[in-house]
Amino acid sequence: MHISSIPPEYMHAFIKFAPIYTIFSLFVFHILRLYNSLWQFASFDELNRIIISSIFTTLFQVAFMTILMMRMPISYYVFGAFLQFAMIVGIRFSYRYINLERNRRYNNQAAIHNVMIIGAGAAGKTILREMRNSQGMSGKACCVIDDNPNKWDRTMEGVPVVGGRDSIMNAVKTYNIDRIMFAIPSASTEDKRDILNICKETKCELKSLPGIYQLANGEVSLSKMKDVNVEDLLERDPIKVDMCEVFKQLTDKTILVTGGGGSIGSELCRQIAAHNPKQLIIFDIYENNAYAIQQELVRKYGNKLNLVTLIGSVRDSRRLDMIFDKYRPDIVYHAAAHKHVPLMETSPNEAIKNNVVGTYKVAYMALKYDVERFVLISTDKAVNPTNIMGASKRLCEMVIQSMERISENNDFDSLPLLHDHRKDGLKDVHPKTSRTKFVAVRFGNVLGSNGSVIPLFKKQIAEGGPVTVTHPDIIRYFMTISEAVSLVLQAGTYAKGGEIFVLDMGSPVKIDTLARNLIKLSGYEPDVDIPIVYTGLRSGEKLYEEKLMKEEGLKKTANELIFIGQPIPFDMDNFFRNLEDLSQASYQNSDDIVERVEKVVSTFHPVGAHPTGKEKIYQN
Template sequence: MLGLFSRRQRQWFKVAIDVAITSTALLAAFAIRLGTFPPPDPVVILWILPLVLGTRLPAFAWLGLYRENLARPGGGMPLRVLTGEAFSLLAVSAPLFLFQPPGFPRSVVVIEAALSTALLIAGREVMTAVLMSRLRRSRRREPVIIYGAGNAGVQLAGTMGQDANQEFWPVCFVDDDPVKQGGRIDGLEVVAPEAMSAVCERYGVKRVLLAIPSLPGWKRRSLIERLVAQGLSVSSVPNLIDLVSGRLPLSKVGEVGAGDLLNREEVPPDEDLLRAEAAGRSVLVTGAGGSIGSELCRQIAALGPKVLVLYEISEPALYQIELELAQRFPDLRLAAVLGSVLDQERLTAALRAHEVESVFHAAAYKHVPIVEQNPLPGLWNNVVGTWRAAEAALRAGVSSFVLISTDKAVRPTSVMGASKRAAELACLLVGSRAAELAQCEGRSAPRFTMVRFGNVLDSAGSVVPLFRRQIDAGGPVTVTHPDVTRYFMTVQEAAQLVLQAGAMGKGGEVFLLEMGEPVRIADLARSMIDLTLAATGRRIEIRYTGLRPGEKLHEELLIDSSACEPSAHPKIFRAREAAPAPAAIGERLHELEQALIAQDLPAVLEVLKELVPDYSPAGAVEDCAVTGRSGLSFEPRQPASAPRVAVGP
C-alpha cells in the first residue's frame, strides 16, 4: 500500500507514526509513575511533549531512520533508534534536572524513553514483516543481494525500486570496500562479503546480482566461483562494453554468460585504431546478419561511418540486423543488400554504387561437422566466395579488405579448416596482384589482411548456447572428449580485432589476439552447470561422446610461431607466414573451382591437399547429398575415453 505514495509522503507517514508512539509512551509513563490516568495536571504534557519531539525527531532524521525503506531496513535499525533515544533523553533530562519544575516527576522522561524505544523498534519490525510478506505474496518478487555498491549497483537498485513489475527485490548491497561497509545507500545497508550468509538466511536469498560491469575477467570468475560455492545463483548486469555502447540497459539483468567464466581479462581496444577504418568511411560487411558480422555492424555503426552496407544472403538475418541498427542509430545511412559473395558482379556493383572504402568479409560456413558432410558447398562458399569477394573489392577500388579466418585453418584436419586456409591464400593472391597493379600505376595498393579467431563465445553453433539449452532441459550435457581444449574470445573482442587489424594491416599479414591459455571444454561445462544449479540442489550428467568428424583435440593459432611479431596494440600480434608463390596459388584455385563446378569430390580433395599441404583429414570425407548417409554431425570419429560424470551441488 505504501508503494502508492511518493517518497516524501512515506517519510511524513513514518514521522506521524513516531509522534503517535511518543505521545502514547509519554501518557503511559505518567500513568505508571503516578498510578493514575490522566495525570493530575494535563498542561504538563502540552509543554513536555513538544520538548521530547523537538529533540527526538531531528535525531532520528539525522540518523537516517526516515530515509530507509521499511521493507528492507537492514540490521542497524535498532541501534539507530537507541542512539536517537539516548540523545533525546539527555537533551530533555538536562534542563529538567537543572530547573526541577514543580509537580513534574523527572523519572517520567526515563520511563517514556524506555517505553518509546521498545515500541518504536517493535513497530518498525512489525511493519517490516508485514511489508515483506505482502511483497512476497502480491508481487512474488525474489529477494536478491546486489554485489557492488558502485554506480552500477546503485542505479540498478533505483531502477528496481521504481519498477513495480521487477521480478527482483534487493535486500542489501555487498561490497569489498571497507569505507562503504556499514553505511546505507537509498535505504539499503552495505555489508561486507563475510556477512552474506547471515543476510541470506534472514531474507531467504538464493540469488546474487553481480553489478560490477568493469570487473576484470579473472577476478569476475573467481568471485562467481566463490558465490556458487555458497549455494547461490549468480545473475549479472551487462558488461561495460554493452553499457557504453548502449546495446543493453543497466536494468537488463541476465544469467552470467560464459564470458564471465574466462580466466583472463577482456582485451581493451585502441580507440584510435577502432575509428581509423570506420569513422566517416563507407564500409561494407559481408555476412552482416551472422554472429560476427552483426556484432561488427553494431560496432561500426557506433563509430559513425559515412554509410554502412549490409551484404547478406539470408533475408531474415538481413531484416533483423537492418531493423536493429535503424532503431538504434536513426541518423545512420544504411544499405541492406541481399546477395551472395559468389555473385561477383552484384557485389562489385554494390561496392561501386556506395563508394565503399573498407570491406570486412565475415560471410562463411563455419560449423565443422556440417561442412565436413557437405564439403562441396562448404568449399564453394568459403574458398571461391572469398576469392570472388576479394576480386570484387580489387575491381571496385576499395582501400582495405579484411578476411575473418579461424584457428582451425592451422594444420587443418577438417574441410572447414582447410577451406579457411585456402581462403587466406586466395586473399594473398589478390593482394599480390593489387600490389603489382598499384606499382605499375604509381599509387598506393589496397591492403588485403587476415584475422584469425579462436572460438567466439555465444556465437551461433558454439558450445555455450548448446550447453545452456542442455542444462535448461535437465541434461545431459554432451562434451566430445574430456581433454579437448579451445581458445575463446568474446564476440566484442572478435569484432574489435577485425576493426583494429584493418587499421594496422599493410597487406598479407595474419592478425591474432592474445587469448591466454586454451580452455578445457569439460571445465567450461562444469562451471556452467555449477552456476546454473547452485541454488537448486539438482545434478546434471556430463556425457562424453567422442570427437566428431574433422574435430581436433587442441587448436593452434599459428603455422609458424617464429613468424609472430608485435603490432601497434600490445595484445594483438601479426604474422607473415610462408605461403606458395602467387602463381601456384592461382593455378590451384582455378583447378579447385573447375573441380567444384564438376561436382568431382575426389578431384576437389586432391587439389585441396595440393593447395593446403598441411591438411590431413582424420578419415574419409563424404558428401551426404551423394552417399545418402545420415547423422554424420553427431557420429563420433573416435569413442569417448571417459565415463559419464554427474555435476551439481
C-alpha cells in the same frame, strides 16, 4: 490556548488577511508545480519546492500583514510558517511512506527468492531501494557483501552488510540465499571474475550489471540486471582497442560487410554504424538475418545512418560486380562463409564454392574497383587444419596473400578467371592499377555466436539436460563477439598488406569446464541436477586449436594483445592453377575434392580419412 484568549485586534487582522494570503499561497504553489506532483513518488525535489514555497509565503505574510493590517507577534509568523510547512510535508510524504511500507510488506510476503547483493556502493543501494519500494518484486534482499571492512556490520537501506567476498559461502547458508546480484559495475575484470567464481559454487542464480557506463548514464536498475554469462569467467582481461584510431579509419568511408547478418557481420555493422561512415552496405544471402540487423540499426540511428541492405551471394560474380560498380566501397569486411565444421565435412564442395571461390570473387572485385582495404575474417581452424572448413579458410588466407602480392606489384596478368567467373560474362576485366591492402584476421571460437557451444549448452540446460561434450579433454580458445569485432576493426588500422592478425586469447579453455561453469551459473550442480554426456570427437574435429602455424612466427603491434603472423611463402602461380582446378571440381561436385585440397594445403591432414583418400563422409 483558547481562541477567546487571542486579542481581538490580532484575530480581526488575521481573518481579514487570510483570503489574501490564501490566494497568494495558491498562486505560489501553482507556479512551483506542487499540484502537479504524484504524492506516491514524493521526493527531495518536491521537498525543495515546498521549502521555497514556505519561504515565499512567509515573507509575503510578514511584509503585507504589517503593511495592510498591523504588526503581529514574532511567534505568529514563526509558528504559522512551521505549521504550514509541517502540514504540507506531512500529508504528502506520509502518503508515500504508507505506500512504500505497504509495498515492502507485500514484497516480503510475496518474495520467492532470498537475494544477496554484492556491492555496497551506489549501484547496490539503487538495486536495494528498487527491490524494497517497487511492487511485484520476486526477491527479498537479505544481506549485502562488500570487500570494504569499514562497511561491515552496518546496514544499507535496512539490509545488513555481512562481510567481504570470503563471507559469501557462509552468508548463502545463513540467509538461505538462492539468488545473487553482482552490483559493482566499476569492478576490475580480475575482481569480478574472482567473485563470480566463488558465487558459481553456491548453486545460486546469478545476475549482474553489465558495466560502469550504466552508473554514468543513470541506468542502474533491476531491469538492467542480466544473467551472468560464462564470458565473465574468461581467464584474461578483455581486449582493449584504440577506438580513436578506428574512428579515423571508418569516418566518412563507404563500407561493405559481406555476411553482414551473421554473428560477426552484424556486430561489425553495429560498431561501424557508431563511427559515422559515409555509407554502410550490408550484404547477405539470408534475408531474415539481414532484415534483423537492418531494422535494429534503423531504430537506433534513423536517417542519421546512410544504410543499404542488399541480398545476394558472394558466389554471384555479376551481382558483386554490380554492387562494387554502383557503390564503390572504400573498405570491405569479408565475413560471409560456411563455418560449421560437421556440416562442411559432409558437404566439402560447398565449403570450397562459398568460402574459397566466394572469397576470391569478392577480393577480385576489391582489386578491380580499387578498394582501400580488404579484411578477411579467418579462424584458428585454418592452422594445421584437420577438417575441410579449416582447410577452406586457409585457402582463403592464401587467396588474400596472393591478392596482396598482385596489388603490390601490379601483376594483374597473373589473376585467373575461374571457370564460372568466365561463365558469368566477366572475361578480360582485369584492373590496371590498385592500391588495395589485403589482410586476414584470425581468432578462436566466438562465445554466443550462431552455432557456438554456449547457445547449445544453454538450450540443453533449459531442457533439463543432458549437456553433450564431445571429449573431456577437448580445449578451445575463446573470445566474445565484441572482442572479435574490435580486433577486426583494429586490424584494418594496422594493415600494410598481406598480414594475418592474431589475437592473444590467453589460456585455452576446456569445453568440459565451460559446460560445468555454465551449469553452475544456471543454479544447478553438474552430474547431479544436469548430467554431462561425452559423445566422442566429431569427424574433422581435433582436441585443440592452434593460433599460428609453426613456420609463421609472431610480430608485435601497438596493441599488446594483437600480433602479426609472418606469411608462409608459396608459389603463387602454382596456387592459382590449383585454385582453378578446385573451383571447377567443386562446381562439378567432385567426390575427391578433399584429396585435391590436401595437395594445395600442405598442412591439411583430414582426421579419419581413408588411406585411399576416399570416404563416404566426404561425398556430396
